[in-house]
Amino acid sequence: MILISFDGFRADYLDKYDAPNFSRMGREGVRAVGMIPVFPSKTFPNHLSIVTGVYPAKHGIVSNRFWDPARQSRYALGDQKSMGDGTWYSADPIWVTAEQQGMVTASFDWPAGDAAISGVRPTRFTRYNAGTTMANRADSVLAWLSLPDSTRPHLIAVYNPDLDHAGHNYGPWTPQVAAAIAVADSMLGSVLDGIARLPIATETYVIVLADHGMTEVSRDTYLQIGDVIDTTGVIVAEGGPVVNLHVAGGKSRAVILRDSLNRRLQHGRAYLAGDIPERFHYRSNPRIGDLVVIMDEHWQLGSDPRESHGQHGFDNMLPSMYAIFLATGPGIRHGLTIAPFENIHVYSLMTELLGIVPPPGVDAKSGFLKKQIMQ
DSSP states (O other): OEEEEETTOBTTHHHHSOOHHHHHHHHHSEEESOEEOOSSOOHHHHHHHHHHSSOHHHHSOOSSEEEETTTTEEEETTOHHHHTOGGGOOSOOHHHHHHHTTOOEEEESOTTTTSOBTTBOOSEEEOOOTTOOHHHHHHHHHHHHTSOTTTSOSEEEEEEOHHHHHHHHHOSSSHHHHHHHHHHHHHHHHHHHHHHTSTTGGGOOEEEEOSOOOEEOOGGGEEEGGGTSOOTTEEEEEOBSEEEEEETTHHHHHHHHHHHHHHHOSSEEEEEGGGSOGGGOOOSOGGGOSEEEEEOTTOEEESOOOOOSEEOOSOTTSGGGOBOEEEESTTBOSSEEEOOEETTHHHHHHHHHHTOOOOTTOOSOTTTTHHHHBO
């Protein structure tokens, strides 16, 4: 099984941009109208949910950056020390379970794919290198698939960041995003064509997806948190579409700040952690903070208004946050389009197709996707 993530590939890009190899996958297999990310619709929470089958409050990666009050330390995307420390992760990715059950696995830059989680890493893995091209990734996947039976990975997870960068820097409906999709499409075509030439072609599943979508933002829709509340004694762990605040002074101070935020914000709403709407599955981990602000689409709140024309992290039920999902392989129906579904269910599909027994406590529903997409 080859699991390929194209970070930031919004679901409706497939209908707006020319992508012949993605379209080919849709004809030869199954496509979803969209795949619903977990909340918050950010890179690390979603990549971990896809490979663990649980929501972020359970696997522990509650945002791209967050504060852990018990450890008194910070986890941050881009910080190799925290990202590579397996003790930050509270659920086993599929490659850990697969390795424990005797299967060879590989990860090419997948978030946390180089961390020893439960003491286990993939047999083959790379550490993220921003200079690696999509062509390099395709070549590595095909090289791994060409190994002898005894050493060939049965599960390969591959991460591609370039489209997300284009979406952030230029916005979703731009020539730069169109160009990034063309490169992604070429990479996918190389992988599909390479697999077709291998003797294992008829035994191979390919799942192509993304972690989230992308929507338009600007400096005009970015609010400075210091202009809205007094942040003395407040750790702003993460800003943007979702703001995670750890508040000194207990619940009474958090209530005061919540009420102040809700009086002043016209395009967002603040919640005590225990009052966050249940549909977000985002209450039960101290790393979330004492207070969470959820901004309306296009609006952000924080202290770092970096120049950006595209953003994600918003309400995961917004269509602009939906991600792509396509799958091909033995027994998968051809030319079928299925309704949107939560991305945690990809985990159960993968364990079922590979014959892996999942650990107890996963949130993914057994058989949920398999019964929809298999003949």
